[in-house]
Amino acid sequence: MKPFVxxxxxxxxxxxxxxxxxxxxxxxxxxxxxxxxxxxxQVAAEPTAGAKSCDLAAYGGKKLDLANATVGFSQSExxxxxxxxxxxxxxxxxxxxRGIKLLTANAxxxxxxxxxDVQDLIAKGADxxxxxxxxxxxxxxxxxxxxxxxxxxVTVDRKINAKACEDYVSFIGSDFVEQGRRAADQMIKATxxxxxxxxxxxxxxxxxxxxxxxxFTERLARKAPKLxxxxxxxxxxxxxxxxxxxxxxxxSKPDIDGIYAENDxxxxxxxxxxxxxxxxxxxVKIVTVDGTRNAVQGIVDKWIYGVxxxxxxxxxxxxxxxxxxxxxxxVGQSIVIKDSAYTPANAERDLSxxx
Amino acid sequence: xxxxxEAAGTxxxxxxxxxRLTAWLQEYGVYxxxxxxxxxxxxxxxxxxxxxxxxxxxxxxxPILIVALGMALAIGSEGIDLxxxxxMALSTSLVALYLGYGPWVALLVAVVGGAAVGLxxxxxxxxxxxxxxxxxxxxxxxxxxxxxxxLPQLEDVRDPGxxxxxxxxxLGVPYPALxxxxxxxxxxxxxxxxxxxxxxxxxxxxxxxxxxxxxxxRRVLICVYxxxxxxxxVAGFLxxxxxxxxxxxxxxxxxELSAITAVVVGGTPLSGGRVRVGGTVxxxxxxxxxxxxxxxxxxxxSWTQLAQAVVIVVAVYAARERGKR
Numbered sequence: 001m002k003p004f005v006x007x008x009x010x011x012x013x014x015x016x017x018x019x020x021x022x023x024x025x026x027x028x029x030x031x032x033x034x035x036x037x038x039x040x041x042q043v044a045a046e047p048t049a050g051a052k053s054c055d056l057a058a059y060g061g062k063k064l065d066l067a068n069a070t071v072g073f074s075q076s077e078x079x080x081x082x083x084x085x086x087x088x089x090x091x092x093x094x095x096x097x098r099g100i101k102l103l104t105a106n107a108x109x110x111x112x113x114x115x116x117d118v119q120d121l122i123a124k125g126a127d128x129x130x131x132x133x134x135x136x137x138x139x140x141x142x143x144x145x146x147x148x149x150x151x152x153x154v155t156v157d158r159k160i161n162a163k164a165c166e167d168y169v170s171f172i173g174s175d176f177v178e179q180g181r182r183a184a185d186q187m188i189k190a191t192x193x194x195x196x197x198x199x200x201x202x203x204x205x206x207x208x209x210x211x212x213x214x215x216f217t218e219r220l221a222r223k224a225p226k227l228x229x230x231x232x233x234x235x236x237x238x239x240x241x242x243x244x245x246x247x248x249x250x251x252s253k254p255d256i257d258g259i260y261a262e263n264d265x266x267x268x269x270x271x272x273x274x275x276x277x278x279x280x281x282x283x284v285k286i287v288t289v290d291g292t293r294n295a296v297q298g299i300v301d302k303w304i305y306g307v308x309x310x311x312x313x314x315x316x317x318x319x320x321x322x323x324x325x326x327x328x329x330x331v332g333q334s335i336v337i338k339d340s341a342y343t344p345a346n347a348e349r350d351l352s353x354x355x
Numbered sequence: 356x357x358x359x360x361e362a363a364g365t366x367x368x369x370x371x372x373x374x375r376l377t378a379w380l381q382e383y384g385v386y387x388x389x390x391x392x393x394x395x396x397x398x399x400x401x402x403x404x405x406x407x408x409x410x411x412x413x414x415x416x417x418p419i420l421i422v423a424l425g426m427a428l429a430i431g432s433e434g435i436d437l438x439x440x441x442x443m444a445l446s447t448s449l450v451a452l453y454l455g456y457g458p459w460v461a462l463l464v465a466v467v468g469g470a471a472v473g474l475x476x477x478x479x480x481x482x483x484x485x486x487x488x489x490x491x492x493x494x495x496x497x498x499x500x501x502x503x504x505x506l507p508q509l510e511d512v513r514d515p516g517x518x519x520x521x522x523x524x525x526l527g528v529p530y531p532a533l534x535x536x537x538x539x540x541x542x543x544x545x546x547x548x549x550x551x552x553x554x555x556x557x558x559x560x561x562x563x564x565x566x567x568x569x570x571x572x573r574r575v576l577i578c579v580y581x582x583x584x585x586x587x588x589v590a591g592f593l594x595x596x597x598x599x600x601x602x603x604x605x606x607x608x609x610x611e612l613s614a615i616t617a618v619v620v621g622g623t624p625l626s627g628g629r630v631r632v633g634g635t636v637x638x639x640x641x642x643x644x645x646x647x648x649x650x651x652x653x654x655x656x657s658w659t660q661l662a663q664a665v666v667i668v669v670a671v672y673a674a675r676e677r678g679k680r
Contacts, residue, residue, distance in 0.1 A: 013467065013470060013471055013474060014471055014474070024452035024453060024455075025452070025453060025454075025455030025456055026451060026452055026453075026454060026455050026510070027454050027455055027512070027513055027514060078503065078507075078604075079507065079508070080503065080507055080508045080509070080603075080604045081508065081509070081604070082508075085508065201656075204656060204657070230653070231653050232653065233650055233653065233656060234656045236605070238602070238604075238605040239509070239598060239600060239602060239605075240594070240598050240602060240605060240606060241605070243597075243598060244415055245650060247411045247414075247415065248411070248647050248650040248651055249650070249651075251402055251403075251405070251407060251408040251411055251651070252400060252401050252402055252403070252408075252651040253401070254402060265509075269598075272598065272599060275522075276522055277407070294511070
């Protein structure tokens with residue numbers, strides 16, 4: 001009898017949980033982006049003179065009409081953060097708009113899975129590939145396979161270490177160093193060019209972290225030597241970490257003038273910390289990079305001074321590049337996109353453009 | 356001859372003194388560590404001695420401490436619970452899903468979720484005989500997976516009650532810290548004064564002996580992991596209130612390591628049979644102060660990890676000496 005009762009209570013506990021899942025009720029989401037939000041696709045920055053280009057003759061292979069082709073898209077990380085969500089959505093939307101057959105795969109942050117994902121996409125008959133790489137290295141086996149079939153590859157948001165126009169056609173992405181420089185410009189404007197600023201670094205060892213830091217510190221040293229970086233700690237690109245680190249910062253350096261967060265999430269964590277410490281909106285100038293809806297709303301609410309955009313909407317530009325290439329036209333080997341920025345002047349107007 | 360005898364005597368004496376020192380270190384080292392860090396910061400860290408600062412540290416240490424309490428129970432039963440970080444993530448997902456009914460219902464569902472994970476952990480260990488490290492590793496991987504299925508992306512918390520819970524206080528003591536204190540007293544009482552506590556320690560000491568003595572080994576083990584799951588769920592709830600968002604991707608990552616560190620540094624032996632609640636509290640505070648000190652002095656983040664490693668090695672070394680005796 002007794003073991004029976006025990007087993008029964010255990011089953012009851014588990015079924016209660018499963019059943020209650022059926023009647024989940026989240027909060028009413030009032031701030032969700034409206035379905036008709038403006039999708040601001042990317043625009044390539046003006047090509048600098050002498051930039052290398054690539055065409056069919058140089059890469060090898062035959063002409064392809066994109067309208068009848070199958071495109072494979074390999075995403076690197078789970079669509080759990082706004083950037084990845086917007087990136088995948090943009091690729092899917094563009095394929096739908098053009099009526100192209102799209103195969104997708106998600107590597108869930110495991111590089112070995114991404115390699116086999118891409119191999120699968122090739123096996124399933126993808127004629128062209130769009131890859132958002134998790135790593136820069138380790139692509140040889142796949143690239144060889146693709147090269148044997150002359151499949152054109154475009155990598156988005158991260159570069160891979162291989163020869164452009166030989167192992168892949170082109171790379172489309174933001175210039176992270178430039179993003180850092182533009183964040184520095186906003187910080188200089190916000191603080192008047194003097195005082196003390198803190199940096200919330202991204203994940204250590206990540207190229208995005210290194211480049212966004214490099215651009216920021218170099219520009220500060222050159223343009224505003226009186227604006228000193230007095231604090232540099234990692235928030236690992238996460239809101240919770242950003243909040244915890246800022247809480248410590250605000251206790252030991254209460255008169256800090258500005259905080260540069262290398263992504264929006266850490267910046268929002270910093271806002272939480274400042275609120276908790278009883279600071280007023282705008283007392284500490286926060287500049288972040290990404291352009292998520294929450295952060296741009298933060299500018300409207302006066303807690304964040306500025307946001308440098310890192311546009312994740314690769315769909316239109318990636319497909320345009322592949323179309324031009326398939327027709328036999330010349331495309332750039334490295335296409336740097338033009339990121340916009342959100343400031344107190346345009347935040348309210350452009351809120352719908354945020355992702 | 357007498358010289359030799361004297362020398363041997365001295366050697367014996369210093370040897371005894373050394374064991375006494377390590378025994379003292381084992382027993383009180385963690386408190387000494389906390390005091391040293393407090394003194395260091397008082398002298399060298401700007402604005403350290405302020406109520407605001409202590410409040411910040413208390414709020415930040417609360418989730419680590421609550422999780423470490425459950426971990427101490429698991430380790431005391433000669434087990435371990437690696438799933439605690441994932442249970443925090445699961446808890447935050449459940450909170451987001453049920454916040455529409457208000458914070459208390461959300462807390463209840465999260466606690467039931469944590470208990471369910473603990474039940475699975477405990478059943479695998481007690482009934483099927485899976486090693487605790489393997490069973491809870493499975494739930495560590497699966498738990499976060501489930502959390503992300505339930506809530507695929509970060510969601511903001513707007514419930515005013517929940518927000519107040521994360522940022523409010525009672526007579527100057529922030530709510531998360533208050534909850535932690537209550538739970539410390541509760542777990543301390545359970546370990547020292549209840550039959551369950553005694554049975555847990557007896558099982559941790561020697562499971563075969565406990566079985567021969569007729570103790571309900573399986574039931575106690577299941578209860579241990581259910582407790583750990585519930586505590587982790589509460590920690591996840593409090594962390595959600597403080598962050599004012601549910602973030603199952605990053606909430607609670609590496610929490611199991613912080614909790615194990617707090618327990619081990621606090622002097623609870625990994626071989627089971629003993630639970631030091633006071634030591635665990637001091638261990639959690641020590642880790643928090645260490646992290647805070649390194650951040651406040653703007654040292655590279657990798658130093659934090661190195662410093663934690665040194666503390667763990669010292670603590671384990673002291674425990675080893677003790678075990679030899």
